[in-house]
Amino acid sequence: MRIACPFCGERENGEFTYLGDASPKRPTFAVDSGESPERVEDAFYDYVYLRDNVAGFMREYWYHGGGCRSWLIAERNTVTHEFRSVTAAPGVGASKPVQAGE
Amino acid sequence: MKYSIFSLAKAALSGHQGWTRAWRDPAPKSHYDVIIIGGGGHGLATAYFLANEYGIRNVAVLEKGWIGSGNAGRNTTIIRSNYGLPGNTGFYELSMKLWERMEQDLNYNAMVSQRGIINLYHSDAQRDAFARRGNTMRINGIDAELLDAVQIRKELPFLNYDSPRFPIMGGLMQRRGGTARHDAVVWGYARAADQRGVDIIQNCEVTGFVRDQNGKVTGVETSRGKISAGKVGMAVAGNTSRVAAMAGMKLPIESHVLQAFVTEAIKPLIPGVVTFGAGHFYISQSDKGGLVFGGDLDGYNSYAQRGNMPVVEDVCEGGMAVMPMIGRVRMLRQWGGIMDMSMDGTPIIDKTPIDGLYLNAGWCYGGFKATPASGLVFAHLLARDEPHPEAARFRLDRFRRGAMIDEKGQGAQPNLH
Numbered sequence: 001m002r003i004a005c006p007f008c009g010e011r012e013n014g015e016f017t018y019l020g021d022a023s024p025k026r027p028t029f030a031v032d033s034g035e036s037p038e039r040v041e042d043a044f045y046d047y048v049y050l051r052d053n054v055a056g057f058m059r060e061y062w063y064h065g066g067g068c069r070s071w072l073i074a075e076r077n078t079v080t081h082e083f084r085s086v087t088a089a090p091g092v093g094a095s096k097p098v099q100a101g102e
Numbered sequence: 103m104k105y106s107i108f109s110l111a112k113a114a115l116s117g118h119q120g121w122t123r124a125w126r127d128p129a130p131k132s133h134y135d136v137i138i139i140g141g142g143g144h145g146l147a148t149a150y151f152l153a154n155e156y157g158i159r160n161v162a163v164l165e166k167g168w169i170g171s172g173n174a175g176r177n178t179t180i181i182r183s184n185y186g187l188p189g190n191t192g193f194y195e196l197s198m199k200l201w202e203r204m205e206q207d208l209n210y211n212a213m214v215s216q217r218g219i220i221n222l223y224h225s226d227a228q229r230d231a232f233a234r235r236g237n238t239m240r241i242n243g244i245d246a247e248l249l250d251a252v253q254i255r256k257e258l259p260f261l262n263y264d265s266p267r268f269p270i271m272g273g274l275m276q277r278r279g280g281t282a283r284h285d286a287v288v289w290g291y292a293r294a295a296d297q298r299g300v301d302i303i304q305n306c307e308v309t310g311f312v313r314d315q316n317g318k319v320t321g322v323e324t325s326r327g328k329i330s331a332g333k334v335g336m337a338v339a340g341n342t343s344r345v346a347a348m349a350g351m352k353l354p355i356e357s358h359v360l361q362a363f364v365t366e367a368i369k370p371l372i373p374g375v376v377t378f379g380a381g382h383f384y385i386s387q388s389d390k391g392g393l394v395f396g397g398d399l400d401g402y403n404s405y406a407q408r409g410n411m412p413v414v415e416d417v418c419e420g421g422m423a424v425m426p427m428i429g430r431v432r433m434l435r436q437w438g439g440i441m442d443m444s445m446d447g448t449p450i451i452d453k454t455p456i457d458g459l460y461l462n463a464g465w466c467y468g469g470f471k472a473t474p475a476s477g478l479v480f481a482h483l484l485a486r487d488e489p490h491p492e493a494a495r496f497r498l499d500r501f502r503r504g505a506m507i508d509e510k511g512q513g514a515q516p517n518l519h
Contacts, residue, residue, distance in 0.1 A: 001410045012412070013410055014410075014412030018401050018402040021356075021403070041502070046352075048445075048501075049354040049445050049501045049502075050352045050353065050354055051343070051353070051355065051356050052343070052352065053343035053344075053353070053355060053356050053357055053403065054403070055341075055343075055344050055405045058403060060402070060403065076402075078357070078403045078404050078405050078406070079405045080406060081406050
């Protein structure tokens with residue numbers, strides 16, 4: 001398996017660390033939202049423990065620790081290990097355009 | 103046909119032409135009391151115990167390929183009961199006791215060999231943790247010996263004791279641990295279950311569940327037609343999420359690939375099973391002479407039964423660190439299996455929220471040693487509708503309740519155990 005880092009090019013997967021499925025979103029509840037404790041618990045149970053465990057293309061986080069140290073989102077087929085795309089993970093510094101001289 | 107030294111001698115005289123097939127190849131019936139999905143060790147053991155212990159003989163085991171073609175044929179054949187946490191300790195010892203009488207129970211040579219397993223330790227802290235686990239085992243009536251480096255050197259002189267980084271200081275030995283012939287375990291349970299009336303149906307892939315108006319599972323759709331059932335049990339570790347998704351369930355499980363390796367055959371060298379405590383590496387020698395070893399998961403979700411090179415390198419580095427002579431043998435084969443990684447490293451054996459559907463899953467990479475006990479407790483659950491006392495903690499709702507059985511102490515992380 002080789003991963004085409006958008007910053008460094010194609011590298012062997014030993015340079016990367018895997019975080020996992022990019023789809024679970026941490027639940028956000030406002031302090032005074034009035035949500036029942038059960039619903040909050042359900043939402044966190046789902047986020048922390050439950051997984052779709054996709055067989056097929058899955059969006060997932062990889063960290064290029066052996067290269068540019070960017071967080072990436074890859075679309076990878078868990079059945080064949082084929083990559084469809086690798087992009088910078090949104091919301092992290094590396095995804096912003098870098099200006100010359102910075 | 104009963105297997106014995108006499109049946110062997112008799113068959114030898116007739117040039118081994120007289121052997122009959124070990125189990126039938128029946129067409130699926132329209133209804134069974136219990137259907138087990140998955141013809142691996144666990145599924146077949148479950149069917150055997152249902153028929154033998156609980157008197158339920160109208161049972162089918164449905165297997166999409168051939169029996170034992172999944173993880174039952176891909177593991178490193180180690181058996182042991184050296185667990186420290188309540189829930190695990192008793193369960194795995196139940197399994198060890200069943201291993202000890204399996205061949206007599208099944209009338210089948212599963213080559214169970216109690217050649218011992220030793221977990222090496224390399225620091226004071228690790229020694230203390232191992233001593234504690236050993237004491238837990240002994241309190242529960244399980245054998246454990248804490249050995250120092252001098253004692254181990256007598257039994258395993260070829261290890262790297264003087265590594266400046268990870269010197270071997272001692273190890274926790276369970277002499278009743280060892281290995282068994284994985285395929286023979288599958289075949290032994292298949293034959294014994296078949297003799298008790300169980301239908302083993304291969305090349306029969308489950309493609310969906312049949313539900314009644316209340317949502318109860320009343321059968322399965324398969325590649326060989328619809329089959330109705332009183333109860334359906336899943337024993338499809340590796341593919342649990344995919345099968346559960348057909349029933350609309352989402353589980354605390356991820357599928358990961360674990361690689362295993364075997365070298366060319368050499369003369370007897372390693373007496374038992376050895377695990378390196380400073381990296382993730384373990385090794386034993388098969389009866390054919392090959393050194394069988396493995397290490398960590400590849401670390402990413404996968405349903406492909408193959409891994410990648412970084413882990414090959416990592417495992418071989420572990421081997422070179424603890425046993426440098428391993429560098430002189432050639433690696434012969436390497437393969438991967440799909441592990442049902444639960445979120446605490448412990449299996450799930452429970453009813454599901456769906457009536458009529460039962461779950462046996464989440465074996466992480468420790469399913470082989472559990473085969474007999476898994477079959478027994480799952481059969482108990484299917485027959486009695488209540489958990490077996492030794493599996494009472496392996497509940498599906500333990501994650502929500504915060505009652506995890508986290509042997510490694512690392513929290514909700516599926517790719518570490």
